[in-house]
Amino acid sequence: MNAEVSLPSCFSDGMVLQQNSQVKIWGWANPKEPVSVIPSWNKKEYKTEADSNAYWELTIETIQAGGPYEVEIKGYNTLQLTNVLLGEVWFCSGQSNMEMTADWGIDNKEEEIAKADFPEIRFFRTAKVTADYPQVNAIGNWETCTPETMRKNSAVAYYFARRLQEIEPDVPVGLIVSAWGGTPAEVWMPKNVFSNDKSYYKTAIDRKLSEYCPVEPSKTFNSMIYPLIGYKIAGFLWYQGESNVGESTYQQLFTELIQSWRKLWKEELSFYYVQIAPYQYEGEGTYAAMTRDLQRQVLALPKTGMVVISDVATLNDIHPTNKKTVGTRLADMALKEHYNVLKGTVESPAIQSAKKVKKGVELTFEHNESLHFTTKENLFEIAGNDGVFYQAKAKIVEGKVIVGCSKVKYPEYIRFAWGNAVQSNLFNEAELPASTFKIAIP
Template sequence: MLKKISYILLLFVQVSFANVTLPALFSDHMVLQQNDDVKFWGWANPNEEVVIKASWSEIAYKIKANNQAYWEIKIKTPSAGGPYIIKINGYNEIILKDVLIGEVWLCSGQSNMEMSAAWGIKNGDKEVEKANHPTIRFFTVSKSSATSPQNDLYGNWEVCSPETMKNSSAVAYYFAQRLQEDLKDVPLGLMVSAWGGTPAEIWMPEEVIEEDNVLKEAASKLQPVEWGPTEPARAFNSMINPLIGYNIAGTLWYQGEANVGASKYDKTLEALIKSWRAKGENDFPFYYVQIAPFDYGKDHSGGVEIRDAQRKVLDKVSNVGMVVISDVSPTDDIHPKDKKPVGIRLANLALADHYKTYFKEVNGPLYKGISIKNKNVIVHFDNAEGLYFTNKKTSLFEIAGKDKIYHTAKVRLKKNEITIFSKEVKSPKYVRFSWGNTSVSNLFNKVNLPASSFTTE
């Protein structure tokens, strides 16, 4: 009888004094968003009081776990700095060390976002040698999939060193480096959640796809592959949902190659952006990379159609930006090795649009509209100051009438205005530029950034 009572008491103690636990995101070396009310959350015994004290403040934040053993609370952060210590006390104590306050960016997509120096990027060995940046931190999410939304994941914060940088996202690293040039070494936290070869649909909440017939039809056409999931929401559930709530400055996205062949990618990307913002209750900036020209096959134009769909999203969603990289990417490699200009161009977007510290042009020429005058078509561009062609002998402009049969156009460039025409088209109606999977733009502006492919259809 005494043994039975002792067993019951021991069981009662174990249940009553459950340890406070935290998601993997909250660990040593973490970076928290500066000047913000950042959310902390975790688990504890129901009604257990959790007390949080950060070394940058005298305030003791207190919260009790609910009947689901869950708690969350917002903590006010100071301006960039550190390192700090954060103590979390319940029946046990957790001490988070070497915590920095700065700017946090979520970096997601497929292999070109995942790609590290270890993959053999341009000048990778030299970059690795000098990658001692203790105020840059990586949280690289391990690959996993789930059929329902998860509340935790696998990963840990790491200080940027030659050893850690070598196996971390190169695009994210170059982005952080460039930001720190203008933001005066403000700490950078890079949460990298990427999976090579994956379509956008697996990175979206399932209900977003199920409730939209266009998205649902697109998702139904995805075929299984051996290197990752293609079912809706599988990566979102396990690699994005657990990150939601962690305060961020913005998101970087490099994906699209796995959706080549899709006809409504602009709708898909638009839905993805809006769903992430809705889940996080934050209209954060979303900057993405237009996929590079690549030979996907001569019997279709699926690659350039994705590039054009990405361009269209600029007009459909607020607070977004796109970088064009056709000038730094060979057409025979789906994994362009020169990641530095990609990261720098993304950073320049953020510095210009979000941080307001960079005042030069950060976008290449973008199609704005056309004016038709008899047989001539005037093509209007935004970001058009200093327009020039790198190859004046080759025209990448094509023109068509209502029959949609395209002919190479002759081009006149004068005072940043482009006029095109073709003897074969007496009544022009449609225009397209650099229209081909491997077509590389030859039109640039004064800051030497290339124009995006486009079609007026």
Template sequence: MKKNSHFLILLLFVFLHASANVTLPTIFSDGMVLQRNANAKIWGWADPGEAITILTGWNGKEYKVTPNNQAYWSVEVMTPEAGGPFGITIKGYNEIQLKNILIGEVWICSGQSNMEMNAGWGIANGDAEVAKANYPDIHFFTVSKRASDSPQQDFPGSWTVCTPESMKRFSAVGYYFALRLREDLKGVPIGLISSNWGGTPAEIWMSEKTIAQNSVVQQAAAALKPSQWGPTEPGRAYNAMIHPLIGYRIAGVLWYQGESNIGSAVYDQTLGALINSWRNSWGYNFPFYYVQIAPYRYGEDHPGGAIIRDAQRKVQNTIPNTGMVVTSDISTIDDIHPKDKKTVGTRLANLALVDWYKTNNATVNGPLFKSTTVRNGKLYVAFNHAQGLYFKNKKTSLFEIAGTDGQFYPALAKIVGNEIALSAIKVPNPVHVRYAWKNTDQADLFNAAGLPASTFQSE
């Protein structure tokens, strides 16, 4: 009996000692990338009242913090311009040494399978790109698929350096985004956090509280049907795959999703709510760049794909510091997973370089619907980013116009300066216009930068 009691005391001692150790979320691990020129938050858990010291290797500065009564602690450390590798030492009852830390630009890559899609899936020129993917200044973190009905504090994962092996399993869009970014930013490390789940609707990627506060989005969420590909209940992926990241300083977000919301008439409000949800969670209005879904055979008895594309177009007009890339010129209508991910990632990076980093002033948007006017029985359509308009095949059949009755007819289209003049015999008094309004319509209107016009319908 005495021997057993000694054994129990020993177990208790070991347990108490172990529970006192400082622990960190997995996002804080060897190889992580911290956002440059920022007050980067670092947090973890330890015994309440335990004295913890954080030593940052780039400047030798010490930060001291004490966990609260929930065993949680956090501290903000000032990061330098860019560089590395550096180390961070965290001391409590135990000591953690984090190595190979880079200081640079951190972006979250999220959405469904087109963002998740990697070179191993068979992207265009994937094998050639894999072979040369040795970039020590690009680091990846992949969040595992998981769902939860309550917000989580951590998830499994680790940072990896970009090598042919790691790149082959990472988001191809994210990878090409990083490649283009490093060209202009010259020597600044890039950290990418991939959190994706194929076949999932947007509603699972925002908090349940956000949905509950918006009756329109709430109704859309209630209409979702169960799926074999993943959860459809509100907040499930947000709780498990986004919430543990909140507070980790980022430059911005890349988003590629929408195919699983086909059928929604309010996707613009859904996506807008998601963007605001994330920004409110992080506490600042980071740039949010997203990909317009590509044409695909969703069914010819409805324009569901076109409606989502138009909804995505509207978001950049209503939510500040957002941007959209159009993909209807680089895809085939029989593949919901377009293989050309390089153009997508490059266009996203070009948006960031012009709008956020301001390293150049190139045109990075295709023609975007602006307004209409009626002159001499013709409907004239004006666009933003309309310099040098041209039709790919000299003419187009993608414009339709309607009168007050809302009945659309194919229109004869002619480029007049930076506008499109539209007319139809059956519509003597045109009021409305739409462009590329079939699910499979591929853009044929471009500007001088060679960028395609977005699907649109006038109000």
């Protein structure tokens, strides 16, 4: 009895494959059924056969960006994939700010939608589905960017692709978008990273249920990430954190997420993420500032980058409507750090060190070119051993920030922009804001 060769949804008409790479293609067929894949760009025939579980996979070689091409898959039947492009593929995930579409109400919505006719940008948007166990196929399909498709796809991802193509106009961009508003980070992680000895385990299993999204560990990973593992990509884009605000374990949790995804893709892929924006959360406290600082600390991982967006925050709306700036900043980071085609400063000023000096504390920043304040508001605070913070005065001297406070004779800790809805006023020459931070002073 014969079975027809078949493919997961990510391999279909209109797909984008990573250029200049060894790309894995996989699917299903009758056990022992011979399977061959013939791409039109090199007309080579790559052969394998299905195993006893009816699964097959093989690796094909792609060339430089271009298309459209065709890919033929032959078993006992033949599949012909058309309108295939070779370019750059990025995996975009997170919660509502990554999911947010133009239709939600981005800046200049109607104008942006009307001009979104870019046939060499393609979206693969996975459906919102959960599963208790890892699945073999995601629900989704490739779409060409038109006004009608752009309006219902991730605005951040779209603007990321647009910026890439401003610099590399002949390179198609594929955007795999797996995002779900309201989700905490743990739903996007494989179950094997959770155990009783992990600091974030109890927080994850005790989380209150939501009316709008899953909150149990691995629920979306199983259905919206796992089926796509192995699809050759350039890197990851991530915008999430609002649903983990105030959790002291977020740094460990987020670090584990990045490391687990890289392990599953078997490559230390670039991972660029957006720091959550200042927002007037309910109640008192500075728990959102803590989360922003924990996100900053994840930059200790190699090949990561963080976009700070406090300057485009909408303090009364957790969803900033200026998604163009967000996507562009992510793209600029990729263009400089991943592709090495952009020069200049694309990073925010980043706290590097603090030391005690005669007049207070001297702070050194990376990416401190033309460091300046945009307002006269004092956002630095200093504390002694008692941990009580007092507002401090700050001035910039030769690219360094000198901070002092007469109420603290022996400073031990310093923090900046420490509040749920506090927007940074320290910028560099690229007009990028410094991140919230809190550090000890050696």
